[in-house]
Amino acid sequence: MSTNAAMLAEIPVFSLLDDSERATLAGLLEQESFAAGTAIYQPGDAGDCLYVVRSGRVTVTVEDNMGEEITLADNEAGDVFGEISLLDGGPRTARAEASEPTEALRLDRDSLLELVNSHPHAAIDLLTVVGRRLRATDELLRTHVSRNANVEAAERLTLGGRVADRVAAFGGSWTFIILFGVVLIAWLLVNSVLVLRHPFDPYPYIFLNLILSMLAAVQAPVIMMSQNRQAAKDRLKSDLDYEVNLKAELEVANLHRKVDRIHEVLEEHWAERCREKALGDNPRKPNNNY
Numbered sequence: 469m470s471t472n473a474a475m476l477a478e479i480p481v482f483s484l485l486d487d488s489e490r491a492t493l494a495g496l497l498e499q500e501s502f503a504a505g506t507a508i509y510q511p512g513d514a515g516d517c518l519y520v521v522r523s524g525r526v527t528v529t530v531e532d533n534m535g536e537e538i539t540l541a542d543n544e545a546g547d548v549f550g551e552i553s554l555l556d557g558g559p560r561t562a563r564a565e566a567s568e569p570t571e572a573l574r575l576d577r578d579s580l581l582e583l584v585n586s587h588p589h590a591a592i593d594l595l596t597v598v599g600r601r602l603r604a605t606d607e608l609l610r611t612h613v614s615r616n617a618n619v620e621a622a623e624r625l626t627l628g629g630r631v632a633d634r635v636a637a638f639g640g641s642w643t644f645i646i647l648f649g650v651v652l653i654a655w656l657l658v659n660s661v662l663v664l665r666h667p668f669d670p671y672p673y674i675f676l677n678l679i680l681s682m683l684a685a686v687q688a689p690v691i692m693m694s695q696n697r698q699a700a701k702d703r704l705k706s707d708l709d710y711e712v713n714l715k716a717e718l719e720v721a722n723l724h725r726k727v728d729r730i731h732e733v734l735e736e737h738w739a740e741r742c743r744e745k746a747l748g749d750n751p752r753k754p755n756n757n758y
Contacts, residue, residue, distance in 0.1 A: 479520060479546050489587045496579035502526075502566040509550065513560040517576040518551040524570025530562040542567070629697050636694035639687055652676075 476482045476490045485493065497520065502508055508519065508526065519526070526543040540562060543549050549564055638644050655676055659667040669675040 475522070475546065476520070479548055482548075485587075489583070492586055493575070493583055496583060497573040497575055500572050500574050502570045502572065504566055504568045504570075506566045508564040508566060508572075509560050510563055511560050515550065515552070515558055515560050517574050518580075519549055519564075520573040520575070521545055521547045521549070522571040522573055524572075525567040526564055526570055526572070527567045528562050528564045628693070632690050632693040632697065635687070635690045639691065
């Protein structure tokens with residue numbers, strides 16, 4: 469078994485092929501090389517071949533209804549991409565780009581037909597595996613919009629944002645209020661009652677006022693930073709809600725189109741049935757007028 473045939477045995481999309489089918493397929497593959505950043509194909513290109521990554525990395529992306537780029541897969545050695553357009557003959561619906569210098573094995577449509585003619589059972593094996601990948605991709609696209617705003621905000625959180633949130637949370641808690649009150653009372657008692665002869669901060673407590681001013685000067689901007697973070701999180705939540713609502717509207721519109729199509733088919737079916745019934749109830753009389 470050649471090197472290509474041995475590699476094909478470890479590729480999921482060809483996993484159901486037997487040894488003879490993989491040997492035939494290996495003889496039909498052509499090797500191509502792509503530099504980093506090269507677009508292997510774009511949406512709308514003719515889907516006349518699939519690729520098997522031999523070395524390097526290829527990123528496959530698609531744009532959703534919001535114009536946002538979704539990464540479908542980061543294909544590494546042994547992965548297959550571009551097989552959907554090859555099978556149905558339609559145009560490409562995604563973009564494939566070499567993320568790094570890549571060597572790939574190319575299988576065009578004519579070679580695939582030659583494989584199927586030589587091994588008819590291979591077509592069923594390929595369709596079975598491709599069907600599984602289609603289900604996984606469909607699930608990815610359906611769940612992409614529904615994202616957790618808390619997770620999204622946490623991923624964008626910087627070290628300064630975390631410190632600001634911690635300080636604001638502590639400064640607005642009962643723990644801080646009670647601790648601050650205890651410190652103030654102790655300060656006043658020490659400088660007014662216990663050490664009347666030698667207070668380190670006598671009335672009117674200038675040193676205490678200095679500390680309070682410094683604390684307020686530091687705490688105020690930190691609290692404002694935390695408020696800005698909360699405002700940004702609210703905006704993110706609004707954006708995610710909008711995307712979910714838009715996705716729901718598009719899904720509902722799609723369902724309406726499907727229901728309308730089903731309704732049209734049923735109307736055509738029942739109209740045909742009614743015509744057949746009318747012809748059955750009123751058979752054409754023979755013409756006896758010679």
